[in-house]
Amino acid sequence: MTSRRRFIAIVPLLGAAALARAEAPLVDPKDPQAVALGYTPDAAKADKAKYPKYAAGQSCGNCALYQGKAGDASGPCPLYAGKAVLAKGWCSAWVKRP
Ligand code: SF4
Numbered sequence: 084m085t086s087r088r089r090f091i092a093i094v095p096l097l098g099a100a101a102l103a104r105a106e107a108p109l110v111d112p113k114d115p116q117a118v119a120l121g122y123t124p125d126a127a128k129a130d131k132a133k134y135p136k137y138a139a140g141q142s143c144g145n146c147a148l149y150q151g152k153a154g155d156a157s158g159p160c161p162l163y164a165g166k167a168v169l170a171k172g173w174c175s176a177w178v179k180r181p
Contacts, residue, residue: 107159107167116163117174126173134175144170147178 110117112124121134126142143149143160149168151158157167162176 110163110166110168120174120176122174124169124172129173141177143168143172145180147180
């Protein structure tokens with residue numbers, strides 16, 4: 084296979100992967116896993132009484148588990164398989180990105 088042909092064969096796969104990533108449904112805050120971990124799509128609305136370890140500035144976007152790219156509005160989180168979390172969201176499993 085020529086490199087041009089290989090490139091043409093790979094492009095649709097990359098496009099499909101990007102599409103699949105972009106189209107992952109957002110986690111429903113009422114999802115049992117989300118409720119158990121106190122996920123909120125808006126970190127500023129985290130339940131500070133229930134989760135005293137929450138500190139202003141924490142969000143999915145700066146969590147070690149967040150798999151979205153910098154600048155993306157949402158991205159995958161391994162705690163919510165097949166779903167995306169908002170970069171400005173938060174849950175009690177937040178871990179500082181090293
Ligand atoms: Fe967001 Fe991190 Fe919680 Fe995943 S573990 S939902 S990235 S705060």
